[in-house]
Amino acid sequence: MRYRGRMPDDAAKPITSVWTRPHRPQREQLSREQIVAAAIELLDAEGVEALSMRKLGTRLGAGATSLYRHVANRDELIQLAVDDVYGELKLPAAAGRGKWRAAVARTATELRAMVLRHPWIAPELGQVGLVHVGPNAVRMSTGLLAQFEAAGFPTGEKDQAAGTLMAYVIGIATAEAAYLSLIARSGKTEREWVADLDPDSGKAGHPEQIREKDFRYGLDRVLDGLAARL
Amino acid sequence: MRYRGRMPDDAAKPITSVWTRPHRPQREQLSREQIVAAAIELLDAEGVEALSMRKLGTRLGAGATSLYRHVANRDELIQLAVDDVYGELKLPAAAGRGKWRAAVARTATELRAMVLRHPWIAPELGQVGLVHVGPNAVRMSTGLLAQFEAAGFPTGEKDQAAGTLMAYVIGIATAEAAYLSLIARSGKTEREWVADLDPDSGKAGHPEQIREKDFRYGLDRVLDGLAARL
């Protein structure tokens, strides 16, 4: 093996020696799906402001700027992550007659659960809008519209009805997500937090059940108001 | 006047000459209110990510780090700005009997208008929660609760009712704000945007009127659902 390190020629490129050369055993292929998946993992674990291209790159065993071959920039990456999360939703089939209400309620519950699973998504929805244009978001949006159409809402009104429901669900889920993030940053669990804040509030039940009940209350009121239009 | 610039001692501090010395004609006093006001101005004009301490400092004729004497950090500054904006709300007095619905609707309209005036606030509400703890936010929160109490909701339920209304209003205003920010970034007006996207949609009226109608529709549905509980 040639001892190139001592060759006089090497003075021209003094930085890299043959031995310290990266060597690059095999070039692992990066893909957009892989990047988005890792980004969601990191977002779930540490929140939106902890997502940096460098950190994500090293987590994927790659350099920071390599990601830019597959993703235009950080904002686009987050948009992709948002739409990917929308893909988790399982929508019930549209059903008319007495069944529409259960289907819509199920969709709303799914949506709330999605936001609570990925709390970082809430501020993002406020920046990009509920009319998110990714394929998964569109799928969910048209699915909800179909449910309202099957319920019997006239063509002009079903958009308004769906918008009303979406606004309520996103609004309350956003509030819950922010509240939970605040607690998470304090390092306590939700029950400890509530107990420390108001010691004799344990009588009303576990806080997560209370939140769920409050969500259900508002959902029923919104559905009552909508049902009265039929 | 002593000619300190020529003193041999001055070799120790070679950088500043007496003539280039800042001279600092008078020390303008910075105040927290002033800083928050300028921050809101900048946020309204350029959005949340354009707010940097350096930019804000120079806009106030001060150095970037001077702000830290009055404000703990950037996040706290934004929280202060949020609460300051809450202070713009004019709440109607709580009214019972047939009047509660108009009062609540007026509060909701004020809240939506506030978000539309300051679109940057929407993602912030998603991060800090609707249960914002600033004095102005608390004032508005208790005011709304009083309206529901005057309406005749029992003690346990008025919180849920107020939460439902808040969730709907914040949700839809957030969506609108995001949509308007998106348009604003494109440089067009809302009407141009809508016309370019769907040329024959002019028949339905001006887009801002449509948005207002949609907001009113959902608000009426929510209020219907709540009124049915009385």
Place this chain on the structure above:
DNA sequence: CCTTGTTGCGCACACTGTACGCACGGAAGA
């Protein structure tokens, strides 16, 4: 073997938030 396109990555730039400590101006005390 050579060419050609694709992709990872090192470097560099402009910019961020903010800790630290100095220096100045006014107020308070001697």
Place this chain on the structure above:
DNA sequence: TCTTCCGTGCGTACAGTGTGCGCAACAAGG
């Protein structure tokens, strides 16, 4: 009037950030 002290503005510095640019290594195809 002189000294001391404290509040506050600011310069400097550091560790980050997103991302444009160009090179280098590979895969495929001729």
